[in-house]
Amino acid sequence: MQQLFYFIRKFRYFLLFLLLEIIALTLTIQNHSYQQSKFINSANFISGGIYNKVSSITDFFNLKSENRLLAEENNRLKNWIEKNKPKDLNQVVTHIDSGNYIQKYKYITAKIINNNYTKRNNFLTLNKGTKENLKIDLGVINSKGVVGVVKNVSTNFATVLSILNSNSKINVRLKKSFHFGTLVWDGKNYNIAQITDIPRQAVVKIGDTIITGGKSAIFPEGINVGVVKNLKFENNQYKEINITLFNDMSALSYVQVIINYQKNEQKGLEQYNLDE
Amino acid sequence: MNKVVFNNMVRFILLVLFQVLVFNHINLFGYINPFIYISWVFLFPVRKSKSLLLLTSFFLGILIDVFSDSGGIHTAAILFIAYFRLPVLKMVMGKSDFDYVLFNLKNLTLNKLLLFITILTLLDTFMVFLLDYFSLSDIGAIFSNTILTSIFTILISFFGILLFTKKHK
Numbered sequence: 001m002q003q004l005f006y007f008i009r010k011f012r013y014f015l016l017f018l019l020l021e022i023i024a025l026t027l028t029i030q031n032h033s034y035q036q037s038k039f040i041n042s043a044n045f046i047s048g049g050i051y052n053k054v055s056s057i058t059d060f061f062n063l064k065s066e067n068r069l070l071a072e073e074n075n076r077l078k079n080w081i082e083k084n085k086p087k088d089l090n091q092v093v094t095h096i097d098s099g100n101y102i103q104k105y106k107y108i109t110a111k112i113i114n115n116n117y118t119k120r121n122n123f124l125t126l127n128k129g130t131k132e133n134l135k136i137d138l139g140v141i142n143s144k145g146v147v148g149v150v151k152n153v154s155t156n157f158a159t160v161l162s163i164l165n166s167n168s169k170i171n172v173r174l175k176k177s178f179h180f181g182t183l184v185w186d187g188k189n190y191n192i193a194q195i196t197d198i199p200r201q202a203v204v205k206i207g208d209t210i211i212t213g214g215k216s217a218i219f220p221e222g223i224n225v226g227v228v229k230n231l232k233f234e235n236n237q238y239k240e241i242n243i244t245l246f247n248d249m250s251a252l253s254y255v256q257v258i259i260n261y262q263k264n265e266q267k268g269l270e271q272y273n274l275d276e
Numbered sequence: 277m278n279k280v281v282f283n284n285m286v287r288f289i290l291l292v293l294f295q296v297l298v299f300n301h302i303n304l305f306g307y308i309n310p311f312i313y314i315s316w317v318f319l320f321p322v323r324k325s326k327s328l329l330l331l332t333s334f335f336l337g338i339l340i341d342v343f344s345d346s347g348g349i350h351t352a353a354i355l356f357i358a359y360f361r362l363p364v365l366k367m368v369m370g371k372s373d374f375d376y377v378l379f380n381l382k383n384l385t386l387n388k389l390l391l392f393i394t395i396l397t398l399l400d401t402f403m404v405f406l407l408d409y410f411s412l413s414d415i416g417a418i419f420s421n422t423i424l425t426s427i428f429t430i431l432i433s434f435f436g437i438l439l440f441t442k443k444h445k
Contacts, residue, residue, distance in 0.1 A: 017330055024337065032410055040342050042343055120414075123344075
């Protein structure tokens with residue numbers, strides 16, 4: 001016993017270092033797994049509060065580009081309405097039968113108060129949390145395309161796993177055909193992401209548009225992702241497909257968080273299949 | 277409250293705030309951000325207890341990690357250099373024992389100060405990028421990021437220390 005005390009006293013500095021280092025490495029490994037650490041994330045009131053304060057000042061400088069984005073989105077939506085108008089307005093009978101409508105998705109506006117895009121594993125911080133019904137695993141988009149998936153929530157803030165993260169895997173497909181793939185990021189350029197798992201019979205050409213696949217319960221189908229930039233086809237399969245993202249990940253401000261009302265139903269059914 | 281303790285507390289808070297609010301968003305050449313928070317290890321008084329350096333470095337690292345959502349990457353790296361500070365300092369000074377009580381970083385010659393900062397910065401940044409990429413297939417990116425970030429960090433912390441610390445009489 002005495003020898004043990006002697007040992008501890010002799011190496012107490014090294015043992016303290018070892019203990020703290022093990023805590024740090026555990027936190028690191030936790031962060032590399034799918035689920036982010038519960039405590040070490042910026043969705044707490046201190047860091048969230050500070051980021052919120054700073055962003056309320058720096059927001060002022062982005063007003064111009066933010067207004068342009070809004071105008072562009074309005075323009076796109078107005079054009080969409082014009083395209084889908086019936087020929088003769090008099091023939092339209094307004095008749096709403098609520099039994100015919102089911103709201104599947106709900107969008108919540110939030111603001112990104114801390115944006116990272118230069119690291120290998122990037123996270124964003126949002127200014128809304130459980131107070132506004134945000135939960136883990138909700139999709140985050142903006143008018144141009146996919147941004148990421150909510151990873152951690154506190155009362156007033158949330159962190160988002162950016163698509164620029166090695167853990168981010170989002171189901172996507174070609175707009176022209178129903179061949180699905182997975183969106184990943186190799187960490188090199190924040191404007192360029194990669195697609196893997198595309199079946200070899202799919203015909204992919206440079207300039208093809210990539211949209212979300214809607215297979216997972218997180219994103220609705222058809223949200224813009226990017227355009228195929230270049231690709232390598234070797235040994236009868238796609239080695240590498242680089243896509244240019246529609247979104248400029250370095251300049252994000254207001255985003256929409258998507259709540260899927262049928263998520264539990266879909267997940268439950270899929271789980272039921274797996275259990276059988 | 278002791279003046280040294282007060283100075284160090286102010287430095288602790290300023291380093292965290294400057295790191296997360298200013299230096300994490302510099303993005304020089306698109307992606308380089310210096311890690312100025314490691315100046316904490318350079319500037320921490322040598323005559324204070326070594327365990328206190330480890331504990332304060334741990335909390336500094338945790339704070340940086342909380343703000344930048346990086347798990348325990350910065351904590352692991354700063355702990356590493358906090359542990360190896362004294363051996364590196366002894367190696368740089370070229371003698372095995374020195375006066376702990378009167379030691380001051382500003383009394384080092386500029387060459388030795390630069391060497392001391394360079395060794396610790398390289399260690400820290402290498403640890404950070406190794407843990408961030410977490411795969412050996414990205415070893416090229418790890419090394420290039422380490423070198424570029426280190427150069428930027430060394431320049432800023434070297435001139436920062438020259439400008440903002442007083443010479444010991």
